[in-house]
Amino acid sequence: MRGMLSFLIMWFLSKRPMYGEEIAQELEKMKGSKPTPGTIYPALKHLQNNGLITSRKDGRNIIYSLTEKGTTTSKKAFEYFCIMFEPVFRDCIKAKNLKKN
Amino acid sequence: MRGMLSFLIMWFLSKRPMYGEEIAQELEKMKGSKPTPGTIYPALKHLQNNGLITSRKDGRNIIYSLTEKGTTTSKKAFEYFCIMFEPVFRDCIKAKNLKKN
DNA sequence: TCAGATGTATCGTATACCCAATAATAATAT
């Protein structure tokens, strides 16, 4: 249940490397509200400390990307997430179809 | 990001009233692991304090159900959840289809 | 070169979440 933010961050990074602000913006698109730096950077640091992501400087940005370990972990977490929330998803689809009628 | 547990509890209760142990079992089906009482009951208490659920005794069980306020809140949270995680869901479906081939 | 804009980092705090151990209760069998 815990660690949804880290999960989403890794999911983003599985698409393409991003820097912190970019990740925050993606989350804003999703959630409607932008996480504050105090939310995003500690999470990134934590992921990095666990060897799941690496960072490299590019100009003023620090670009994060998944490590090999991170890729594996992210895939597993993704599969777990899919299975776990499948019943809710089905409900989402159902609700959507109902609205169409 | 936080409050996933409460969200799921309310989602369960939107289907039918349940007592604590039942909710824990539903979560076990979903997650694979059963939350301990110390996880579930504080969450229930919190929801009740916020007027989102009510409880009534039935035999040895305490059956929880959504209040009117809870129903409204739950619906909104559900819609929000659907919109927010839609891109991830799409990925889930994609991943599933790939496996079929 | 310095001002504004953008990106990054840190600190303190709240609380959701979680576990373990314990208590309470009802169902049961004797």
Added chain:
DNA sequence: ATATTATTATTGGGTATACGATACATCTGA
């Protein structure tokens, strides 16, 4: 009826996630 047992609920405490506010660093353009 009473004791036993199984099931359900409660409590207390610990931890990590997430948040807001603030401060720092770096780039860019005038």
